[in-house]
Amino acid sequence: MFTLQQQASAVGTCLALSGNLTIYEVRDARDALLGAFGAQPSGHWQLDLSALDELDTAGAQLLLAAQRQLRLSDATLEVCNPSAEALELLQLLRVQTLFSSHAPAASGGRHAQ
Amino acid sequence: MLNDQQWSQLLLSFVEEARDLAKQAEEYLLQLEQTPTDEDAINGLFRAMHTLKGSAGLFSLTPLVNFTHHLESLLMKVREGQQALTPVLLDLLLRGLDEINAMVELIDADSGELPVDEARHAGLIAALTSHEVSPLIPLTVIEPDACKAFGRLDKCANCDQEAAWHISLRLQPEILANGFDPASFLRYLSRLGDILQLELIDDALPALADIDPESCYLGMEIDLCTTASKAEIEEVFEFIREFCTLRILPPNAALEDYLQLIHDLPETDQKIGRILVASGLLTELELDQALRLQAADAQQPRPLGSVLVEQGMVPAQGVNAALAKQQTVREKRNQEHSQIRVAAHKLDELINLVGELVISAAGAQLRAQLKGDAACIESTQTVNLHVEQIREAALKLRMIEIGDTFNRFHRVVRDVSQQLGKDIRLEIQGADTELDKAVIDRLADPLTHLVRNAIDHGIEPAEQRLAAGKPAEGHLRLDAYHESGMIVIEVADDGRGLNTQRIREKAIARGLIDAQANLSDHDVQMLIFAAGFSTADNVSDLSGRGVGMDVVRSAIDALRGTIEIDSRPGAGCTFRIRLPLTLAIIDGFLISLGDDYFVIPLDMVTECLELEADQLDGAAYGYLDLRGRPLPCLSLAAHFKLREAPSKRRNIIVVSHGRQQAGLIVDHLHGELQTVIKPLGQLFQHLQGIGGSTILGSGQVALILDIPSLFRHLHTHVEASPADLRTSQPRQIAAGQQGETPCNSSAT
Numbered sequence: 001m002f003t004l005q006q007q008a009s010a011v012g013t014c015l016a017l018s019g020n021l022t023i024y025e026v027r028d029a030r031d032a033l034l035g036a037f038g039a040q041p042s043g044h045w046q047l048d049l050s051a052l053d054e055l056d057t058a059g060a061q062l063l064l065a066a067q068r069q070l071r072l073s074d075a076t077l078e079v080c081n082p083s084a085e086a087l088e089l090l091q092l093l094r095v096q097t098l099f100s101s102h103a104p105a106a107s108g109g110r111h112a113q
Numbered sequence: 114m115l116n117d118q119q120w121s122q123l124l125l126s127f128v129e130e131a132r133d134l135a136k137q138a139e140e141y142l143l144q145l146e147q148t149p150t151d152e153d154a155i156n157g158l159f160r161a162m163h164t165l166k167g168s169a170g171l172f173s174l175t176p177l178v179n180f181t182h183h184l185e186s187l188l189m190k191v192r193e194g195q196q197a198l199t200p201v202l203l204d205l206l207l208r209g210l211d212e213i214n215a216m217v218e219l220i221d222a223d224s225g226e227l228p229v230d231e232a233r234h235a236g237l238i239a240a241l242t243s244h245e246v247s248p249l250i251p252l253t254v255i256e257p258d259a260c261k262a263f264g265r266l267d268k269c270a271n272c273d274q275e276a277a278w279h280i281s282l283r284l285q286p287e288i289l290a291n292g293f294d295p296a297s298f299l300r301y302l303s304r305l306g307d308i309l310q311l312e313l314i315d316d317a318l319p320a321l322a323d324i325d326p327e328s329c330y331l332g333m334e335i336d337l338c339t340t341a342s343k344a345e346i347e348e349v350f351e352f353i354r355e356f357c358t359l360r361i362l363p364p365n366a367a368l369e370d371y372l373q374l375i376h377d378l379p380e381t382d383q384k385i386g387r388i389l390v391a392s393g394l395l396t397e398l399e400l401d402q403a404l405r406l407q408a409a410d411a412q413q414p415r416p417l418g419s420v421l422v423e424q425g426m427v428p429a430q431g432v433n434a435a436l437a438k439q440q441t442v443r444e445k446r447n448q449e450h451s452q453i454r455v456a457a458h459k460l461d462e463l464i465n466l467v468g469e470l471v472i473s474a475a476g477a478q479l480r481a482q483l484k485g486d487a488a489c490i491e492s493t494q495t496v497n498l499h500v501e502q503i504r505e506a507a508l509k510l511r512m513i514e515i516g517d518t519f520n521r522f523h524r525v526v527r528d529v530s531q532q533l534g535k536d537i538r539l540e541i542q543g544a545d546t547e548l549d550k551a552v553i554d555r556l557a558d559p560l561t562h563l564v565r566n567a568i569d570h571g572i573e574p575a576e577q578r579l580a581a582g583k584p585a586e587g588h589l590r591l592d593a594y595h596e597s598g599m600i601v602i603e604v605a606d607d608g609r610g611l612n613t614q615r616i617r618e619k620a621i622a623r624g625l626i627d628a629q630a631n632l633s634d635h636d637v638q639m640l641i642f643a644a645g646f647s648t649a650d651n652v653s654d655l656s657g658r659g660v661g662m663d664v665v666r667s668a669i670d671a672l673r674g675t676i677e678i679d680s681r682p683g684a685g686c687t688f689r690i691r692l693p694l695t696l697a698i699i700d701g702f703l704i705s706l707g708d709d710y711f712v713i714p715l716d717m718v719t720e721c722l723e724l725e726a727d728q729l730d731g732a733a734y735g736y737l738d739l740r741g742r743p744l745p746c747l748s749l750a751a752h753f754k755l756r757e758a759p760s761k762r763r764n765i766i767v768v769s770h771g772r773q774q775a776g777l778i779v780d781h782l783h784g785e786l787q788t789v790i791k792p793l794g795q796l797f798q799h800l801q802g803i804g805g806s807t808i809l810g811s812g813q814v815a816l817i818l819d820i821p822s823l824f825r826h827l828h829t830h831v832e833a834s835p836a837d838l839r840t841s842q843p844r845q846i847a848a849g850q851q852g853e854t855p856c857n858s859s860a861t
Contacts, residue, residue: 030326057289060296061324068320068321092299093313095313
């Protein structure tokens, strides 16, 4: 079960993800995210993962793709308050770019060497 | 007809020949480069190609035949002046030669196959036929590209390890949909060691709008610090093997160890992949995969080494080390297989010299012993030890396998049986038995006689065989094996066997035996070796002219051998030839009677026993009890009418020949002696019981006993003359009572 709640935040837009984000939910989640972003997303986006129960590689990949999507229109994305489960995976995969809104766009998604 | 081993031996000698020819051809070509009109060189070149083509044809090496054929026709044009020998053409020819060399090296001696890529080959031949220089693609030269892909390794910060394993993982899109979460394998991997670095490769990841979220677009570059082996690391990813591309490279420090490991591997002739797997640098799975990749690229097969490096499975240094290893093993093997042809007379000279050396070394040892100088004795003993080794090595040079001689009979059997309308199968056993070349050469004729006789007289026509309840196909067997220092050669057929009645009648008719003579079957059979004897009523082309068996007998005698007949009526006949292994030098056992020295071939000596002086009571022949069995005995002194030593103690030497045993009574035992056989002079050729002479270290002459002839003599005296038997029988005393243990051979 995956749900997405959108709310405005101090620095931009916050999307609160809750439930699971795994291979079973990624298709729905993608549509939900695309819907939230709209045609021309702009500004700073925050993903609140505090209520995320489960995250797998497919989910992490989706988050990366979301970041990429935002970058296309010069928007930025930041992961906030990841739950323990989410944090474990993101650290395992060392996708630090997701944690930092200030990652330079030119890094192409790779962490700095 | 030829077995695989013989075939590959022939093939190996062809490879040798081909290399020589190619080398010759190259020399001619280089000569032509200097003087393009040199006719001798052109002719020589043409001949070399022609010979190569012919020989290659014999081994059905079609690609080589085709290729040399085109070179040959090109050279033909040059020879006939239709084609100028331009530098361009010379270049083409030289490259053609390289190609031949490459092909020759590709010949698999075991399977006799020459794996060549047909398509490329056609291209090369086209270049030759059109005389246009087109770039020849070099045949599989194993030269791995430098490793560019994953050379970078990071130093482990957390432990003492100098560097970490580098794991490169590329995931297939389906992996997620198949229910695998790559992250779980990472977690599992971290149990093997510390993941120092992990770089997520998401270059292929599309933006959210374009993504199929259930497909995987990721890859990973992982540095892992672990003590696990490559195979263990590979095992982590076992379940997602189909859904990923996995490359595992060892740390630089470990790489050194692996290279050392490759270097230290036992020297077996392995393929490069096997060497790498054995060292642990490559896993079985990777090898399979690389081989498939290699096979898939059929148009331009590449060496496995370069596939491995290109695929990043093994670092270039690893492949190089394995190649070096393979090279040394191959070179070693080539050395083992390479042969030198030496003129036979040179070998004979060597053997003669070794013979003289044996005698003079024995002389030196004797002098040293007389002088009693311990150091001198010791060094002469060392010299003698080496002389013995030289002797054995020198004699081995002359040893060749009897198989070649046996194989000639395939043709003889085929021709003769066709001529006679019989269906005969030849079976060859013991073809690898080695025998002195001189013996083998002189054996060919007697064997031919025996084989022809067996086919002509022994094996019946098919109707008779069927009537006798035997298979229609006759069976002829040639066999060679070693038996107590002799070589035994058997010619056996499953024919009707010798007809003793008929032989007897013929022998009486020819006056060979008296009509009243009471001969055993065996003795009657031996009559076929008498000169001028033939039982055949009609003289055929093949046999029956009475020339043959006596020639066989004398040829065998000349080789110091014996022949025996084992014939069962209706079941077949076996001729068994026993020959000494060599004619030049033997291991002898030195004995003496009074002041006279004799040598018994050591291989025939079974044991030595002590004997009381009066056991035979001066009789020349008799029986002794050897552990409850009668042992026919012969007193050498009485036999040769020599004076015995006055000593009470005498010795018995138990000798065996074939399946018989006998005791020789002698005065003294002197132990082993390397005996160089010198033939007896013409005058003494017919001396019974003496087979030759030798010279002792002291310069004294010792006679070599001809044991088979002594056996025959003993046989006639002990069994055929009961008078002698009677005189000795009451006196028989168990030899065992005096001490059964065989004497030390150095007892004197």
